Every structure is written in structure tokens, then in C-alpha cells.
Amino acid sequence: MRVLSIVILVAIGVLALIGMNSFYTVRQDYQALILEFGNPVAVRNEYDVNEQGQEIDEAGLFFKLPWHEVIYLDRKNMGTDIADIEVLASDQRRLSVDAFVRWRITDPLKFYQRLRSERAATSQLQRFTESAIRDALGQVPVPEIVSGQRGQLMSDIRETVNGTLNGTGIEIIDVRLRQADLPAEVAEGVYNRMRTERQQVAQGIRSEGEEQARLVRARADREATVLKAQAREQAEQIRGEGDARRNDIYANAYSKDAEFFRFQRALIACENSIEDGTQVVVAPQDLDLCRVFIDQARTAGGN
Template structure:
């Protein structure tokens, strides 16, 4: 009975010691075995591993690709137009020993704070370089800047045991106080272009109207000229006929012309004609009786 009393606690203690000395490394993790804060071994392969119970401890770090969003900062390109920029990065812990020595017990949070400072410094340096204007940064072809920031940040992050996989610029906008001025300038440019187009349209319309007016005048002049020519030819032909008729029978011609004069003079219902009875105008009226007898 007394022997059983000692065996059970010993088995429990042994089981606790065995369980305390075993730990599992996941395939998504890397592990460091520390003894009094000093690194004793590195476990990068997944599976079971061992440590000295109560003396050694295990610290695990994520071996996957992690993401980091940087804080929004303002940069000033070479054309002195301030831009609001933020980015996101993809990184992983490449050297877990170097990582532990660089950040200590702060872990990933401390590493991300320091990596964010590195990225912001590189963003300012790359986007603020000579011959880098805000128009180029705001254009669609800005991948080159992201690659340059990534390469520069990668070399600086090696001291932290980190590998910067990728960097992308999320936002590259003008500050709010500059947006209104930029929109006003763009609006003024568009209004100026619209005014130029309207002026060119009015000028073209005036040219078309002037050409149309000249065409109308020329057409009317040609028509009047042709009409005058035709009228003159008709008058000449008419005078020729009259002359021929007069030469053939002068008396009939005089009679015909007198009838035309009567018709013209006595037109209308309220015409009044005052003449002496012996006027030559009524020559054929005076001879009516004689002409009837003949």
C-alpha cells in the first residue's frame, strides 16, 4: 500500500515531464527553443520536437506570407504637388534567428512597426526623387515605383530577418485642400476648350452663311441677267414683228396701235378722260360712220 502511494505520484510527475518536453511544430510555423532567453535550437521542419522541461521554452513564428498596411503619409514629388500615399506589403520571416535577435520579445508587432517605418522612408525617397512628377505617379504606369520601393525595402528589411515579397501603392491622391483647386483648374481648362470650340463653330457658321449669301446674290444676278437678255430678245423680236407689220400695212398698224391706246386709257370702272372732241385720239371714233358705210 505504501509502495503504491509513491508510484502513482512518480508516474504523474514523469508523465508531466514527458509532456512538457514534447512540442509540435506545424508546417505553417517555425519554432525557436530558448534557454534563459538564449537560442538553443531552431525547428523549421514540421513534426514532433523535444526540449528540456521547465528550463527551455518554445517560441513559434508564422512561416506564411503576411500582409502589412502602411500608414497614410504625404510625399512631395519634383513638381511640388503634394500627394497622399499609402501602400500595402507582403512579407515573410525568412531568418527566424535574425528575426528574434532583431525584435526580441516584441515579436511580429514590433517587426511590423519597424518594417512600416522602412516602407514609408522608401516611399518618400522613391516618389520624391528628381524627375518624378505627380502626373507620372498618378498615371496607370506606376508599377515601376512599387518595384523600386520593394527592392529598396527588401535590402533594409534583411536586418530584421524579413523578406519583402511585394509592395503595392494603394492610394496616390491629392490632399483634400488641393483637390478643389485641381478640379477648378481642370474645369477652367475644359471651359476654355469649350469656348474655343464654340468660337471655331461660330466662325465656320459665318463662313458658311457668307458663302450661302454670296451664292444667292450670284444666282439672283445671273438670273436677272438671263431674264434681261431674254426680255431684250423678246422686245427686239416684238419690235421686229411690229416693224414688219407696219411695213406691210401702215394703216392697219395705226389702227391696231390706236385700239391698244384706247384699251390702256379706258381701263378700270372709274376712269375719266377729258379731251376736246376734235382730238386726234378719237380719230377712229369720228370716222366710225364713214367706215361703217364703206
């Protein structure tokens, strides 16, 4: 009885172990390849799309035989960096290029037969992509790589890598050139040359500006001289008209009272001839200094 119980327990344990190894789950973001003694026999949740362009989802719980092996492969889009690629452009200038590749496994069976693992696939992908980048960028000059045909170049590289990896179960979704710069040892010389060229251009612009400034200043000085001459001419004309008007007023005043006019002029002449602080020595009989100016004015007037 005891032996029978032990046999039953062992049988239950074996059945439980077989049951545990007979089921497996496949997540939505993975696809599974079933191997029987190393040979592929089935694929679960393989990447595929329906007629509407939507991905077919077969994730879930599945049954397998205990001796079957399950290999899980990523179903998502994966990325691989291609860094520090030395490229010689068609104009014989070297560039240091960084690229980024997006890819996915579309046929797990072919992928396993040709590449076995994602690590091996990444290594192959890097090698083929580097070769395609060098071939594509080596046919165009640097300006076209930096800003000209960059989009077309990336499309050509993607098609080349897809053609090279045809039959491996991999699809290249996109190839992007993230950066294309001159190597550090070359960049400094190029930047110095560019800086010298810009300085020459700036000096030329400054020289033209100074020449234009001199022309503007000369024109302004000439216009200022003309304006000053015209102003002096107008001032002399106005001054002459004022003197004429003043003489007319004096003449009218003289004709009305000649004696008063001579007296007033004599006083003005006397006042203007003697300044403050002037020392005058006269005889006692000549104390009336202004009398001399009055007598002279009377004599000049004929009285």
C-alpha cells in the same frame, strides 16, 4: 501499500505531464523557434527552397525537452498597410500617399534576435518604408509619381527597405503605391484651376466653331444667291423662248384666218377687262359691249 499506490499514481501523472510537454506540432504555414532558457537552440520548418525553387516542408510532430519553449512565427507572406504618408515631391507639391508592403520571415533566428515579435517587426517596417517612400518620391515631380516612373519607384523603394532591414530575417517581397493624391486642402484649389483652364479651352473651341459656322452660313448664302440668279436667268430665257413660240403660233394662226384671230383676241380682251361684280353703265344702243373690242381689233388689223 496505500502509500506505494499513491507514489505510483503521482509518478504516472508526472510522466504524463512530462510526455504532454515533450511533443509539439508545427503547421505547414508556421515555423517554430525552440528556446532553452531564452536561448535559441533549434528551428523547425524554416522558410527555405530546394534546387528546383520549391519550398521545403518540414511540418509535423516533434519532440522537445520539457523546459524548452516553442515560439511560432508565421511562414506565409504578410501584408502591412502604410497609410496617409505626406510626401513633398521635387516640384514642391505635396501628396498624400497610401502604400502596401508584402513581406515574410526568412530567418526565424535572426528575426527573434533582432525584432523578437511580429508586432515589433511591423512597427519597424512601417517606419523604414515611410522613410524610403519620402526619399524616393522627393526626387521626382508629381507627374512622374502619378503615371510616369511609378513602377521603377516602387522597385527602388523595395530595394531600399530590403537593404535597411538586412540582417533582421525579413525579406520585402513587394511595395505598392496604391494611391497618390493631393491633400484635400490643396486638391480643391487644383481642381478649380483645372476647371478654369478647361472652361477657357472650351470657350476657345466654341468661338472657333461659331466663326466656322458664320463662314459656312455666308458661303451657303452666297451660293444660294448665285443659284437663285442662275435660276431666274434660266426662267427668263425659258419664258422668252415660250413667248417667242407663242408669237409664232399666233402669227401662223393669224396668217391662216385673220378675221377669226381678231375676233378671238377681241373676246379675250373683253373678258379680261370686265371682272365679276363690275357695274357698267351703257346706252341702249351699246348693249353689245364686246362689239367695241371687235371693232377696235378690226380697225387695228386694217379691215
